[in-house]
Amino acid sequence: MGAFETEKTAKDAGALETQSTEEEYNQPSPLRKIISVSSIAAGVQFGWALQLSLLTPYVQLLGIPHKWSSLIWLCGPVSGMIVQPIVGFHSDRCTSRFGRRRPFIAAGAAMVAVAVFLIGYAADIGYKMGDKLEQTPRVRAIGIFALGFWILDVANNTLQGPCRAFLADLAAGDAKRTRVANAFFSFFMAVGNVLGYAAGSFTNLHKMFPFAMTNACDIYCANLKSCFFLSITLLLLVTITSLWYVQDKQWSPPPVAAGEEKTKSVPFFGEIIGAFRVMERPMWMLLIVTALNWIAWFPFLLFDTDWMGREVYGGDSEGNDRLKQIYNKGVQSGALGLMFNSIVLGFMSLGVEWIGKKVGGAKRLWGIVNFILAVGLAMTVLVTKLAADYRKVAGPYAGPSPGIRAGALSLFAVLGIPLAITFSIPFALASIFSSSSGAGQGLSLGVLNLAIVIPQMIVSLGGGPFDALFGGGNLPAFIVGAIAAAVSGVLAITVLPSPPPDAPSLKTGAMGFH
16 A cells, blocks of 8 residues: 555655646746747847848948848848748647747747858858859858848848747736746847957957958958857857747647537638737827838948948948948947947837836827937938038048047937837837737737838848939938928827827836836
């Protein structure tokens, strides 16, 4: 009987443990687990910051003309438009024993590792395949780079949606825990940005990896390669740690009661079309304001470091060695500006809820910061003119004066304020306005993502040729961005409906405005 009692006790303990685990899944998770999952944002954003600060100049060094370099960025919105809704849809319904979200997060991290290798070694692989170092464009290197870049954007979209959905699962509908989860996610995004831009602004990083510099890969290329080595190390570290430490509940389809017919499965695109059909006016207004907001943001996000190297410093990625050196110095300075931008973004993210209450709500705060964005983009014209006038006096290779450089860097920092709002408020309002649609968390994020990636496609396709119509450079697209920001600010304040103060979803939204 002793052995039987021991076996029975073990079975009872196992049953109790299973029951306890099930109850834990239905309760808000401890803060340490939410912080662990949120930290994945730092690894993702590290790589994204490197894309924004270094890859546009890099593709120009490979030989793609400035007016066509924006086409490389087309893969981002295309993959975002297709991949993120699909991943979100299937992660809502994944029945893997590892959980709904963790398989997609792990797959995304593995794809990032492959993409980083292809991007970092594009010049070397192209050289081995027959590219001539003295000729541009390096067609084979550009092909390898484009393939890696597409994989990287697919991987990032595979990671980000399930990460946000995983945090919502861990919060289990608790209002306070949801606000905390999103605050930490935004904070770690800022941390990743700071690390990425700091790495991009450090000109001797390649010395940490002596093998990075080769015959086909110069100092700038070696620095980029070294930055990606650090990026993938951080991402794999935080991803493996989080997925090992935080459990994800296995999802099972809801049981069909006796006498009821099984609900017919709706295809993915049917779900997307259905989500648009049930959207009411508030959600449509949110999508319009979001789209205009991102038309304003993308020209600057894609070409900010190129603006520093070309317009502010007076360099040229296709000029002589002296002009290339000045251009690279400007790009590095732009990466420093983006680091300042991310520091402001991090602090602003932690204070968005308090500031929103002070100014009268989420939509009013969004409108105000869109006007800040419009003024900031318009100020790039003044900074560019001052830099050009200074070079007329000091010489074409002088670069900007310390005051002009400080002004440009200050512009980067100030734009961290509206960027913090852009990363938070639209997602909070979307969760409120779409609460009656019945769509899953992943699918809802995919619908909102369409209002972000479609403007990016417009900028990617038209930005370079549009700039060329006005003599080249980045200012024409920046001016269009300033106009779009002003219009989105007006619409956010006047047309975008205010969320009801007693909406349940508002209490569990990203920023928790009341």
